[in-house]
Amino acid sequence: xxxxxxxxxxxxxxxxxxxxxxxxxxxxxxxxxxxxxxxxxxxxxxxxxxxxxxxxxxxxxxxxxxxxxxxxxxxxxxxxxxxxxxxxxxxxxxxxxxxxxxxxxxxxxxxxxxxxxxxxxxxxxxxxxxxxxxxxxxxxxxxxxxxxxxxxxxxxxxxxxxxxxxxxxxxxxxxxxxxxxxxxxxxxxxxxxxxxxxxxxxxxxxxxxxxxxxx
Numbered sequence: 536x537x538x539x540x541x542x543x544x545x546x547x548x549x550x551x552x553x554x555x556x557x558x559x560x561x562x563x564x565x566x567x568x569x570x571x572x573x574x575x576x577x578x579x580x581x582x583x584x585x586x587x588x589x590x591x592x593x594x595x596x597x598x599x600x601x602x603x604x605x606x607x608x609x610x611x612x613x614x615x616x617x618x619x620x621x622x623x624x625x626x627x628x629x630x631x632x633x634x635x636x637x638x639x640x641x642x643x644x645x646x647x648x649x650x651x652x653x654x655x656x657x658x659x660x661x662x663x664x665x666x667x668x669x670x671x672x673x674x675x676x677x678x679x680x681x682x683x684x685x686x687x688x689x690x691x692x693x694x695x696x697x698x699x700x701x702x703x704x705x706x707x708x709x710x711x712x713x714x715x716x717x718x719x720x721x722x723x724x725x726x727x728x729x730x731x732x733x734x735x736x737x738x739x740x741x742x743x744x745x746x747x748x749x750x
Contacts, residue, residue, distance in 0.1 A: 555579050555604075564589055573597050573620075579604035587612040587638075594619040594743050599657075600626030605633065610672075612638035618645045621739035622659070625652040629659075636665045636672050645676040646742040650735045654684040660691040663705065667697040676705035681738045683712055683731070 542560040550568060557576040562583045567590040575597060583606065585591055591614070599622055610616055616634065634643050643663065651657060663674045674696075680688050692707045712734050720730035 555581050555606075564591055568592065569594075571595055575599070575602060575604060577602055577604075581605070582607045582609065584609045585611055585614045585616065588614070590615040590617075592617045596621035596623060596739050599624045599628045599630065602626075602628040602630065604629075605631035607631075607633040607635065610634060610636045610638065610641040610643060613640045614638075614642070616641070616643045616645075618643070618647075619742040620647050621742055622647065622649045622657075623652060623735070623739060624649065624657045625655065627656040629657070631660045631662070633662045633664065634674070636663075636669060636674065639670045639672065641669075641672045643672075643674045643676075645674075645678075647678045648681070648739050648742045649679070649688070649690075650681045650739060651684055651688065652735070656687040656689075658689045658691075660693065661705075662693040662695065663703065664695045665698050665701050665703065669698045670700040672698070672701045672703075674701065674703040674705075678705075678707040679738075679741075680707075680709040681712065681735065682709050683735070 540559055542556050545563045545565060547565050552572040553570050554574040557579060560581045562581060564583060564585050570593040572595050608616060634645060649659060661676055661678055663676055665672055665674060676692060678690055678692055680690060682688055690707050692705045694703060694705045696703050712731060716734055717730055720733060721727060
């Protein structure tokens with residue numbers, strides 16, 4: 536990465552919406568944040584740094600179409616990262632998600648739900664990287680796909696653990712729309728297209744562990 540071309544942003548105030556810059560960027564989170572919306576460009580490579588002791592709580596759904604990008608989050612010391620993301624894809628896309636844990640006493644909870652709204656390809660790589668000589672870290676990664684079309688869905692969950700003092704796990708599953716759920720909704724007078732849309736939306740929002748509030 537050419538440092539001269541990297542856009543560096545210090546996030547000093549509370550924000551609800553995070554707009555990821557086009558191209559290469561570094562975002563430095565200086566306070567606790569609850570992100571309710573993320574806007575991404577077609578091409579991006581962004582690195583997010585969490586100051587010691589900060590909380591980054593992301594619970595939102597993004598729409599992707601012909602996107603190629605990566606988000607790398609650096610957890611330092613005493614961070615609580617809650618990265619709960621729904622991805623609604625329509626157009627061949629690739630997204631890389633990386634959480635690198637470089638200090639002690641961090642909690643990382645990565646939950647991603649992916650659906651395709653059309654017959655297209657999507658590649659998702661999710662990497663947890665816990666470096667050596669770190670202690671008392673917890674890392675949980677859970678990736679789920681809803682495969683509705685005969686499209687190519689590729690997921691590469693990767694967990695690199697170089698420390699002995701860590702609790703880490705990852706999981707990836709692929710499922711399809713339940714015919715029973717579809718039949719139930721259609722029997723209530725809901726059209727097939729609308730019923731599929733409702734099931735997709737419910738699946739995307741299932742990554743939320745609680746309602747996000749401003750409190």
